[in-house]
Amino acid sequence: MAPSNFVTGDITVDDIRVDVDLNGSGLVPDSGIGIDADxxxxxxxxxxxxxxxxxxxxxxxxxxxxxxxxxxFVTSFEGICNVPIIxxxxxxxxxxxxxxxxxxxxxxxxxxxxxxxxxxxPPSVQGSDAGCLGSRRAEPAGSQGFLIRTTSPMxxxxxxxxxxxxxxxxxxxxxxxxxxxxxxxxxxTIGYFMASDWVPEAAxxxxxxxxxxxxxxxxLADLVGLAVSQGNSCRYxxxxxxxxxxxxxxxxxRIARLEQNLAGADLDARTRGAIAFAHRLSRCDPHPSAAxxxxxxxxxxxxxxxxxxxxxxxxxxxFNRTSTLAALPPExxxxxxxxxxxxxxxxxxxxxxxRAFRRRGQPVxxxxxxxxxxxxATVNALDGLPVAPTLRRAIDAMWASGGLSRRSRAxxxxxxxxxxxxxxxEAEAAAVLAHEGVEAITLEGMLAHLDAPGxxxxxxxxxxxxxETVWYEPAPVQxxxxxxxxxxxxxxxxxxxxxxxxxNMLCRLHLALVVV
Amino acid sequence: MSxxxxxxxxxxxxxxxxxxxxxxxxxxxxxxLERSAEELQHLRQSFRRFAPAEVxxxxxxxxxxxxxxxxVTVLFADLVGFTALSERLEPPVLVRVLNGYFDxxxxxxxxxxxxxxxxxxxxxxxxxxxxxxxxxxxxxxVRAALAxxxxxxxxxxxxxxxxxPRLAIGIGIERGVVIAGLIGTPxxxxxxxxxxxxxxxxxxxxxxxxxxxxxxxxxxxxxxxxGQIRLRELPPAHLKGVDAPVAIWAVEGRxxxxxxxxxxxxxxx
Numbered sequence: 005m006a007p008s009n010f011v012t013g014d015i016t017v018d019d020i021r022v023d024v025d026l027n028g029s030g031l032v033p034d035s036g037i038g039i040d041a042d043x044x045x046x047x048x049x050x051x052x053x054x055x056x057x058x059x060x061x062x063x064x065x066x067x068x069x070x071x072x073x074x075x076x077f078v079t080s081f082e083g084i085c086n087v088p089i090i091x092x093x094x095x096x097x098x099x100x101x102x103x104x105x106x107x108x109x110x111x112x113x114x115x116x117x118x119x120x121x122x123x124x125x126p127p128s129v130q131g132s133d134a135g136c137l138g139s140r141r142a143e144p145a146g147s148q149g150f151l152i153r154t155t156s157p158m159x160x161x162x163x164x165x166x167x168x169x170x171x172x173x174x175x176x177x178x179x180x181x182x183x184x185x186x187x188x189x190x191x192x193t194i195g196y197f198m199a200s201d202w203v204p205e206a207a208x209x210x211x212x213x214x215x216x217x218x219x220x221x222x223x224l225a226d227l228v229g230l231a232v233s234q235g236n237s238c239r240y241x242x243x244x245x246x247x248x249x250x251x252x253x254x255x256x257x258r259i260a261r262l263e264q265n266l267a268g269a270d271l272d273a274r275t276r277g278a279i280a281f282a283h284r285l286s287r288c289d290p291h292p293s294a295a296x297x298x299x300x301x302x303x304x305x306x307x308x309x310x311x312x313x314x315x316x317x318x319x320x321x322x323f324n325r326t327s328t329l330a331a332l333p334p335e336x337x338x339x340x341x342x343x344x345x346x347x348x349x350x351x352x353x354x355x356x357x358x359r360a361f362r363r364r365g366q367p368v369x370x371x372x373x374x375x376x377x378x379x380x381a382t383v384n385a386l387d388g389l390p391v392a393p394t395l396r397r398a399i400d401a402m403w404a405s406g407g408l409s410r411r412s413r414a415x416x417x418x419x420x421x422x423x424x425x426x427x428x429x430e431a432e433a434a435a436v437l438a439h440e441g442v443e444a445i446t447l448e449g450m451l452a453h454l455d456a457p458g459x460x461x462x463x464x465x466x467x468x469x470x471x472e473t474v475w476y477e478p479a480p481v482q483x484x485x486x487x488x489x490x491x492x493x494x495x496x497x498x499x500x501x502x503x504x505x506x507x508n509m510l511c512r513l514h515l516a517l518v519v520v
Numbered sequence: 521m522s523x524x525x526x527x528x529x530x531x532x533x534x535x536x537x538x539x540x541x542x543x544x545x546x547x548x549x550x551x552x553l554e555r556s557a558e559e560l561q562h563l564r565q566s567f568r569r570f571a572p573a574e575v576x577x578x579x580x581x582x583x584x585x586x587x588x589x590x591x592v593t594v595l596f597a598d599l600v601g602f603t604a605l606s607e608r609l610e611p612p613v614l615v616r617v618l619n620g621y622f623d624x625x626x627x628x629x630x631x632x633x634x635x636x637x638x639x640x641x642x643x644x645x646x647x648x649x650x651x652x653x654x655x656x657x658x659x660x661x662v663r664a665a666l667a668x669x670x671x672x673x674x675x676x677x678x679x680x681x682x683x684x685p686r687l688a689i690g691i692g693i694e695r696g697v698v699i700a701g702l703i704g705t706p707x708x709x710x711x712x713x714x715x716x717x718x719x720x721x722x723x724x725x726x727x728x729x730x731x732x733x734x735x736x737x738x739x740x741x742x743x744x745x746x747g748q749i750r751l752r753e754l755p756p757a758h759l760k761g762v763d764a765p766v767a768i769w770a771v772e773g774r775x776x777x778x779x780x781x782x783x784x785x786x787x788x789x
Contacts, residue, residue, distance in 0.1 A: 451655075453748070
């Protein structure tokens with residue numbers, strides 16, 4: 005008698021692709037790679053349905069994706085690489101969405117299916133410790149039918165390593181309501197910065213200012229945001245901008261092309277010029293030059309439009325850093341455009357989203373009372389733009405806050421100014437330090453070596469962290485931020501992030517608005 | 521009449537077939553274009569760790585990347601007695617030992633904002649300040665060398681536990697202006713630097729054998745080095761290919777420690 009609740013059968017799996025990631029660098033003149041596994045397990049859930057005409061035939065349909073795992077997985081290298089090799093992991097994953105779909109359209113009487121709800125194997129298997137340098141495109145491995153494709157571990161911005169959030173989100177409805185009443189709207193992430201008495205307010209107002217355009221068209225400004233965020237590998241800001249563009253009606257295909265190759269996409273000369281300048285200013289290596297400004301002038305971006313473009317780049321520099329240093333979770337924003345309700349309602353809400361986020365501003369003269377204060381030259385250079393008073397308020401709030409001492413804040417600012425070779429910002433922060441009683445020899449030592457006998461332990465931590473925020477890769481800088489977070493209180497950490505982000509923004513604004 | 525209808529139908533069919541073919545071809549070309557663009561993005565993301573962003577952009581856009589002068593600190597490290605070691609160990613063991621060595625050294629370098637430019641045999645050429653400006657590059661390089669020293673000591677304990685021979689390194693560090701750019705042939709090109717500083721770092725590294733020390737720095741490095749680093753002056757070295765004797769210092773360690781605890785950071789204002 006046949007056992008009940010048991011079906012035997014064969015499942016044919018077609019079209020498997022295995023991606024092999026080789027970590028390492030350098031040159032390998034000649035080295036072959038072999039990848040073997042004793043067994044490959046394909047775990048998934050299957051629905052069994054006896055055929056109506058002949059119940060001895062069972063139709064088997066896969067439910068959801070298969071999880072693929074290997075046992076006895078070994079990588080080997082033929083011969084010895086002529087040059088010693090580096091690399092500690094070889095990772096093999098099955099190709100997304102293509103591996104192992106059982107053919108259920110032709111029921112087979114002998115199919116074997118064992119539904120296995122519950123434990124799923126991870127889709128990737130760590131390989132041996134041996135690794136070979138560089139990436140080589142290997143040929144399909146013959147009878148095994150595997151196409152081995154070497155890919156970088158950082159294939160796209162969504163694959164950039166990103167740590168879990170370093171801050172907790174706090175709920176304070178009353179404060180959020182106040183911020184919303186003042187700024188007009190609030191972004192969902194300000195809850196992460198609630199430990200500070202000024203950062204949520206400043207972030208909300210600066211965000212509104214970022215999307216209020218007086219001289220630039222919205223699409224150009226948002227593409228600049230996409231470019232800067234991509235350049236800084238800020239997954240959060242990139243996903244947010246991408247979602248916004250999609251929601252306001254940008255075709256999905258066009259966005260995909262833009263994110264794959266922004267600089268080379270089929271954009272008009274004005275947008276291409278703006279993006280090239282955005283990269284130059286955001287990187288600041290080298291500093292933007294008069295030639296860069298001339299190039300923008302040739303594509304019609306000059307005067308107030310130029311200053312608005314610079315302000316937008318600076319604000320993205322600020323938001324990229326706050327998001328990256330706090331490791332704000334990007335997953336929700338990255339997945340949002342693919343949610344069914346977004347796809348379904350996008351055409352109906354595009355106009356509403358457009359009106360809610362992208363605003364058309366009017367030229368605003370900076371009041372005389374706001375023309376003095378830290379970074380006055382930079383803020384005053386933005387006179388006439390709605391962002392100028394907002395920026396003034398944010399800078400003043402930062403310096404007035406007791407979340408971090410003025411001395412610590414000035415050390416952070418002067419370190420970043422030294423890294424970016426912004427002499428004005430460095431001198432201004434140095435003046436604050438002198439006013440706070442820091443001796444010249446201490447400041448000189450700190451600027452020369454990021455250390456000096458007169459520094460407190462906390463200040464040493466802060467200045468070393470500050471220099472990391474100028475040029476960075478997300479995961480390493482987030483690891484540094486996590487170390488700093490472990491040593492500081494939550495409020496101090498939020499203040500450190502915000503101060504470093506503002507200092508980075510102000511130096512770049514100064515270099516583009518005042519120095520060039 | 522019917523013949524005319526048949527001809528019209530035939531033309532319509534041909535037009536439909538041509539339209540369908542064109543649509544399919546367009547879709548195929550779009551897919552290829554997207555694959556190419558995706559590969560470009562792979563390139564951009566992956567190579568950010570190996571070359572400045574401007575260089576990568578130049579490569580992708582086909583506009584090239586002009587070589588430029590940059591002030592960098594060059595760290596050259598080499599295993600002492602590697603040839604003898606390679607003759608004693610079986611190839612798989614040798615490769616495993618080397619992999620472990622390179623892995624640990626690379627981490628120590630990366631942790632101090634350096635990047636490994638290339639491996640030359642058992643040697644490592646690391647650069648500080650090549651990918652982005654770095655006013656603190658000399659401090660970073662020497663701290664990286666001290667971290668390499670510590671990492672190698674730990675690795676040697678692991679090797680000894682396996683009955684494998686200890687490794688020893690020599691490190692030379694020099695600071696100077698070099699030419700940075702894409703160098704090589706169209707088939708094999710890399711972002712690297714050339715200049716006197718590179719040669720000098722390699723030569724000084726060789727001098728570590730003569731003085732039986734592991735880390736040597738030049739006057740250019742010492743001039744901008746943190747006073748917390750303990751140095752010992754050695755007799756000027758006569759280096760191959762260098763006319764005048766070169767002043768060198770052995771790096772002994774650091775005064776104090778790196779451990780810091782934070783208190784009293786909040787303002788009282």
